[in-house]
Amino acid sequence: MTLSHLFAVRSSWLLRSSLGLALAGLLAGCAGPNVQDYAQQQPTMDLREYFNGPLTAHGIFTDRSGRVVKRFTVQMTGRWEGDNGTLDEHFLYSDGTTQRRVWRLRHLGGGRYVGTADDVVGEALGEAAGNAFHWKYTLALLVDGSVWNVALDDWMYRMDARTLLNRSTMRKFGLHLGEVTLVMSKTSQE
Template sequence: MKRRSLLAAAGAATLAGCATPDVADYASEKPQLDLRAYFNGHVDGWGIFTDRSGKVVKRFVVAIECRWAGNEGTLDEDFTYSDGTKQRRLWRVTKLEGGRYTGRADDVVGEAQGQARGNALRWNYTLALPVGERVWNVQMDDWMYLMTDTVMLNRTSMSKLGLHLGEVTLSFTKRT
């Protein structure tokens, strides 16, 4: 009987370790995140991409020009990578009721879905990522955390067919 209890406890601990956080876990956290307020004007970012072993394989900076008209926003992102390459992504974001957001960009397959609660936003989408001569559709599980009125941290897990490929880590600073 004691052995069964230990096995059940070990199994429950293993399953709990696999659980993912829910954006509702951050509902009481401050400052309150409103994408329209934070991503309005100019935002600068610095980031890294790490492969699944944790090795930094690319560094980048991003300058974002953001504008909102009511519940419709554009985030015009200009990336410069450590290898000298450049990339532009234009997000068209819509704020919905209940802290929900949707978004589209040219290299996003379909529509991104997001939910903000407290100081956090969870954003999920499929990115068409060029890899050599091919394009891979990779799943992005994107979390943003508002730290102060001007600083936001961003961590994104990237996967394909359930296989963890790596992570993107970003720090944003809003110009005031």
């Protein structure tokens, strides 16, 4: 083996190794946060406690460029019997349209939850730790007369006894479509 051949083999190996490390770093950077990162944060996010009774939310949907496409309000009522709950949501959009979604929720223990709704494909699976709740699901979304199955990556952060911030990213075929941002408030039951 000549010196130039050995140098070419070594350079090729270094290039492949560097590309492999760069790709691994890129993928690790895309991993995002883990719900356990928030385990020490307060107040504690217990869906059975927070989503129990009346709530009001105000939100926006932004497209992939960050432009606000729709504003909306949501009137919600949560009810729990042991580890089984429902969350009845009534949406009013800025264009005057309305929508209703009824979540059927189940606490699995250890901060884990599963949820279903008529426009959710399969099950939503989630986990709470500290003040955060994270779940992922596929939503059957009506877009211009067609149904799109859109992947949602949904994060909720409890801010205090009454307030919760919710941020969801929406993707189809791995492409970023937009985001939903909500501020939820527990409504006084007086």
